[in-house]
Amino acid sequence: MKAKTADDCCPPANDEPDLRPAEGREADEELATLAKALGHPARVQIVRLLVRKTACVCGDIVDELPLAQSTVSQHLKVLKEAGLIRGEVDGPRVCYCIEPRALRRLKVLVAGV
Amino acid sequence: MKAKTADDCCPPANDEPDLRPAEGREADEELATLAKALGHPARVQIVRLLVRKTACVCGDIVDELPLAQSTVSQHLKVLKEAGLIRGEVDGPRVCYCIEPRALRRLKVLVAGV
DNA sequence: CGCCTTCATCGTGTTATTACGATTAGTCGA
DNA sequence: TCGACTAATCGTAATAACACGATGAAGGCG
DSSP, X not given: OOOOOHHHHSOOOOOOOOOSOSSSHHHHHHHHHHHHHTOSHXXXXXXXXXXXXXXXXXXXXXXXXXXXXXXXXXXXXXXXXXXXXXXXXXXXXXXXXXXXXXXXXXXXXXXXX | OOOOOHHHHSOOOOOOOOOSOSSSHHHHHHHXXXXXXXXXXXXXXXXXXXXXXXXXXXXXXXXXXXXXXXXXXXXXXHHXXXXXXXXXXXXXXXXXXXXXXXXXXXXXXXXXX
């Protein structure tokens, strides 16, 4: 069995520029989706946590938040569905990390408002 | 009676730097609040509209959106409560414009994630 | 094999969001 | 003063968000 490392789940900093437009109806919906995902303090905290640790943290995210495990799991799901984070199964635990592309996209969209 | 102009309601581009911290629990909540306000396509559209028109647009925002007047009014309220826009009564109509300070704050917070 | 750990999912209750039409409260012009 | 116009608010309904405990699935260890 191969040992899993951060590289197994954290994308290696894709530097390709994003060609999608920064405005228009589609950009509006994209921005709304991403902003909505960030629209809760717990999720902001989670994203920050995952950004800080350049390697990906696992479910000890739960220990960092004053919320029940199931609630944290739900927030992680919201972030994942918005494309902001990714979760990779690693044995009995799950390794989460940010999706740098999506975060960058969010920054571009917000900056472009 | 003095004639109202854009300057009556649109703040004149306050350039003072924002001294509040860009992270921490308070920043998280602030970011969450602002992001949540932007977390709907209609509100993204409204904000963009108000940014485009450097002068402030009035309730013809309603004409730009495929929504009922009452619904738009509600979205405006959400944005106002988040501090992102301001509304000044000008005769029988209301003049809305962005709060540049808040928008700048949002950009700083997002960029700082 | 059983057991423990880790995490997702389910079920539930509460509250918030979204949308609409109808109503109300101003302001202006005739 | 009387309408016309603008925009907020109310009432209502449907859906979504949030949080929790309980349950379930999947992997590793003794």
